[in-house]
Amino acid sequence: MTETQLQDPQLENFVLTETQKQRFQVLVHGLTDTCWDTCMGWPSNRLDSKTEVCIMNCVERFIDATTFITRRLMNTTKYRSDAPLVFQ
Amino acid sequence: MDTLSTGSLSGAQKEELMDQVKQQIAIANAQELLTKMSEKCFKKCINKPGTALDNSEQKCIAMCMDRYMDAWNLVSRTYSSRIQRERNNM
Numbered sequence: 001m002t003e004t005q006l007q008d009p010q011l012e013n014f015v016l017t018e019t020q021k022q023r024f025q026v027l028v029h030g031l032t033d034t035c036w037d038t039c040m041g042w043p044s045n046r047l048d049s050k051t052e053v054c055i056m057n058c059v060e061r062f063i064d065a066t067t068f069i070t071r072r073l074m075n076t077t078k079y080r081s082d083a084p085l086v087f088q
Numbered sequence: 089m090d091t092l093s094t095g096s097l098s099g100a101q102k103e104e105l106m107d108q109v110k111q112q113i114a115i116a117n118a119q120e121l122l123t124k125m126s127e128k129c130f131k132k133c134i135n136k137p138g139t140a141l142d143n144s145e146q147k148c149i150a151m152c153m154d155r156y157m158d159a160w161n162l163v164s165r166t167y168s169s170r171i172q173r174e175r176n177n178m
Contacts, residue, residue, distance in 0.1 A: 008097075010102065011105075011106075014109075018109065018113065021113075022113060024167070024168070025117055028160065028163050028167060029117075029121070029124060029160075031163045032124070032156070032159050032160045032163045033124055033128075035163060036128055036156065036159050037128075039159075040132075040155070040159070042132070043129075043133075043151040043152040043154075043155045045151065046155075047155055047158040047159065051159075052162060055159055055163060055166070056162065059163055059166040059167055059170070060166065060170060063170060
């Protein structure tokens, strides 16, 4: 993007915040999908506490797993500008 | 400049543009939720599709939708407090 294309600070700021907000929303949609399959039994009158705990743990562990995978991939992978992924 | 030139937009036009973008985002999110809910609640509630949605299937779907919303909100809260925690630890 050249500087001349983004010259309106108000709009630039708007796009940045909305992008950030939407990234969050997309992750919540995805996590709900995954954790629903992992935790949900037969739908009843309310979310029971066992399911609630399961969903909360599911979200936390999913993030942990993603962080773990990212770290491990970074450690086992050499990043070079000419060849993006070179495994050792 | 061939791309969208924002320098020539008036304040009101800018507001309108931002409102439209926000509305489109809201629609996209509602569609995503609708797709997910339909998929999940169909799987949970309709084992053998009959000639019509019977009463118990409808009840199950209604309940499933409410629980899916609960789950969505819980995930949202959990995720955002995790982000907050990570930020505080930095």
